[in-house]
Amino acid sequence: MTAELTGYTDKLSVAPGERIRFMVSTDLPSYNSTLVRLVHGDQNPAGPGFKEELVETEIDGVRPGRRQVARTGSYVVVSDCALLSEVTSFTLQAWIWPTTPQIGEAQGLLSKWSADGSGISLALGEEGALELWLGDGAATSKFTTERTLRAREWYFAAASFHSQTGRLVLVQWQCSDWPSDPSSVSIEETVQARVSCRNSRPLLMAASSLGTDPSYSRAALGLFNGKIDSPRLFKRALTSDEIELLKRDIPPDEVAGVDLVASWDFSQDQSSAHVTDAGPHQLHGAAVNMPTRAVTGRNWTSTEADHKQVPQEYGAIHFHEDDLENAGWQPEFELSVPVGLRSGIYAARLDGEGQEDHVPFIIRPPRGATGGPILFLVPTFTYLAYANDRMEAGQSFFASQPEGKFTPDPLDLYLAQRPEFAMSLYDNPSDGSGCCYSSSLRPLVNMRPKHRHILTKGGRNLGADLYVIDWLDQKGYDYDVAADGDLHDDGLDLLGGYKVLVTGTHPEYWTAQMLAALENFLAQGGRLAYLGGNGFYWVTSVDPERPHVIECRRGMAGTRAWDSAPGECHHSTTGEMGGLWRYRGKAPNRVAGIGFAAQGWSDPAPGYTRQPGSFDRRAAFIFEGISAEETIGDFGLIYGGAAGDELDRIDFGLGTPRHTLLLASSSGHGPSISPVIEDYLQTDSSLLGRDWPNVRADMVYFETPNDGAVFSVGSICWCASLSHNGYDNNVSRITQNVLDAFSTSEKLPPNASR
Ligand SMILES: [Fe+2]
Known part of the structure; x- marks a missing residue:
């Protein structure tokens, strides 16, 4: 690849007298910028060739180059707070519909995890089995069901941990409840593990932790592909019986009373990046990089196909590791469009060392x-x-x-x-x-x-x-x-x-x-x-x-x-x-x-x-x-x-x-x-090799x-x-x-x- 020289504007259309900003990334130490009116693009020698008109403005000049990166991947972030950082014993629960369980990388579902190995994380492991990660910064423990989830099936997923007794429960249950389904499994054991959530990290959904490498092209580590529905956090280890009640869709506050910390309801604010916590503490979150909303949840009956009619059946968000809402680059320069400049298709022309781009x-x-x-x-x-x-x-x-x-x-x-x-x-x-x-x-x-x-x-x-x-x-x-x-x-x-x-x-x-x-x-x-x-x-x-x-x-x-x-x-x-x-x-x-x-x-x-x-x-x-x-x-x-x-x-x-x-x-x-x-309306053999009367302009x-x-x-x-x-x-x-x-x-x- 030759050196990078590319950019974008903060708007696609601007009126005279208004300002437009230009975001640029380049490997070049410097580049020139100027305004051009675009007239003809196609360089085919049989045609008029490339034509542009230079327009002298304040953006003319030599500019220092710098590399900027875009970061893909959608997730939900909930800011850290005392309720989250004090978690030691807990239960995490959600319904999940993984689309790439066997991608070969860990995928976070509900995590308050730090790169230093402290916190808690409910995740899919590299093999696509449900995992619970526990850590206090000194030691990290990972527990797995060792059963790969099947893609595009709804699962009830839950994990609880009692920090004093070491009792751990891990449940992945395939919601269709096929007899003898090997991907449905419950584990209950006593383990040696320590937890500290005092890592000042946010709680993430559909990712395991925020990255620290500025050149990394993903918005977070451990991005999850698939849907999550109704994630919840409780501040104690629920019993197996209580987890069973959640599985039967008994409301979380009825199951756990004051021990419910948060119950996020994706069926609310579906047009928005806002993520509502319907629980008692209003630990609202924000969706980053525009995961797909207004998608069917684990309880969609198919009676209605419009999320506005049955929002409660659309309580899921579909996350993708390759979503991007905003590259978020710093502006390099801006143009105040001169009053009187003729309307047209314009571009910031960037060039240097034989490289060129038109924005x-x-x-x-x-x-x-x-x-x-x-x-x-x-x-x-x-x-x-x-x-x-x-x-x-x-x-x-x-x-x-x-x-x-x-x-x-x-x-x-x-x-x-x-x-x-x-x-x-x-x-x-x-x-x-x-x-x-x-x-x-x-x-x-x-x-x-x-x-x-x-x-x-x-x-x-x-x-x-x-x-x-x-x-x-x-x-x-x-x-x-x-x-x-x-x-x-x-x-x-x-x-x-x-x-x-x-x-x-x-x-x-x-x-x-x-x-x-x-x-x-x-x-x-x-x-x-x-x-x-x-x-x-x-x-x-x-x-x-x-x-x-x-x-x-x-x-x-x-x-x-x-x-x-x-x-x-x-x-x-x-x-x-x-x-x-x-x-x-x-x-x-x-x-x-x-x-x-x-x-x-x-x-x-x-x-x-x-x-x-x-x-x-x-x-x-x-x-x-x-x-x-x-x-x-x-x-x-x-x-x-x-x-x-x-x-x-x-x-x-x-x-x-x-x-x-x-x-x-x-x-x-x-x-x-x-x-x-x-x-x-339908296929039949007469469609083959036909002279199509409707193929015409x-x-x-x-x-x-x-x-x-x-x-x-x-x-x-x-x-x-x-x-x-x-x-x-x-x-x-x-x-x-x-x-x-x-x-x-x-x-x-x-x-x-x-
Ligand atoms: Fe088209």
Whole structure:
């Protein structure tokens, strides 16, 4: 690996007059920083090449370098206090659902443990058996059941120790209670051990102790993968009979009265990092690094699948060793965005000793200002969803391809060496569950202008959206740029001043607030130019408590990277039902006229053929200068055509407005382009080797009330064709015809259907 030089910002979008901070890590002794406006990213020699504009600001300069580390792993921390530090005799109890019991490392469950070997810890040992660790700093003792727990099964786990008598009880009981289950075991013995919890360490759940090595890339030692439900601490050694009562779910205060120290109830505050102690002493805790909440507990009956209806059945938290909410780096410099600086996609450019990085962010229009005619909405939630996706590492698709067919970008190779930068919403934590939260407070390594996507061999997401920026500049449009988060926060207030909203190439992740704003914008006469594919697809939430985090639950249907576990389709951060907008009655077709139809990445992309709707007088303005027979977009920087990557099509059954004109469709896609799974209800032999009529991109146009309108192209690749032949081509011409008509205050051509 070459020297590290990377960073992130404290926000993805900033207004003139506001400040933005830059966090940087590097091995270089020093580096230069400057502000650039990003214009074009893709370095493909067949295109315009990389373009940026230097902007002189206060961040210009040489800066000392330092290495900063990110630390993954989620756990709960409860501050030390007299009640905890005085523990000598005790009982620890919880229900647990381990996902990687045989990972080969100890995994803490409930611990007040210090690296000096003092304290208490209920843990899974290296072999995946329940263990109790006892120590006073001079001597450490570990006791084990020697029976490996089975993955993804609920267990009742308890340990008690009487410091005077040395009596120790260790119980692991598999809750399904299969007869003769070898993983259910109780141990009762008298042992020699001493305990002191006066180590000033906090009590941790899902970890054994806090690390002391500053270069360590884990947030704690002994991180646990799996769920914990209803952990408790008692200040005496309960008897076997009392432990049996806990196993039968008798409330802990009824079992132990005043000897109950704490009873943490994860069913409370499920949208939050707060962890409530429902016991008498209120030893509340905090969840670190965003473990997954709103997950089913050991008592989930499956009668209700929404945690808000039966919170008591959702008393678990799912912890992962690879969760990350905030890398927590120190800021190296900050920019006060000059008032009057044009809106755009910018980056702090960092360079030194031949290394370079761009840390991108959006400069939005001034707050409350009335905008110009065009707003380009940068799909930053899609960037976050795909941020640090580790597709190239280990996917069978790539393994099965001929060598050299897919070559990862150097940034992907760097990312592979930085597991601590965490993953995308397309990845699985090490325990095989799905990653449902993505944070912007970490290096977003593939959100870089020059990043060459492994599938498209060109720009995708940020790199592809810069095709639009470059083209808007070339054509001399007056436009502003805003981020998804701006639309989420400001709603219609952001859009109200504009005639046209232009989307990016892949606006896939939309919140309810964004969709509502778009619907209102269109109803009030706003105009939408949807210049991409697979848009408006996933229900997405912004965490109100941690607005740098988005959440997406994949649900159980749709074209998806993973399945939500049963009962875990609702978002913890907002409580809303996740999955595809289609299954909440808001298919993309309703706002865009088209919705996700097909995807594939191995074949050349074709262009579009005009359809009868393109000759309707309502659409004549779109096709000015285009002949009847010409193929539209049979060229481009990605796959050689405008209809490729992810495609959308018309579907009246899913809400495409009845008066929508089908302007053009692609055809002749290669065999690697497959229809989306949500359009098929069952498999049968007729699905093999078919010529799929639904594998196509549809270009559509329809009017909305008050002289609004929607133009959609239905393909991620569309904008990669804009620059062909010196920006003089039919993709460019059609896009220009639309924006010219949409951005004037003149009425659109007459609507024959009105
Ligand atoms: Fe997509």
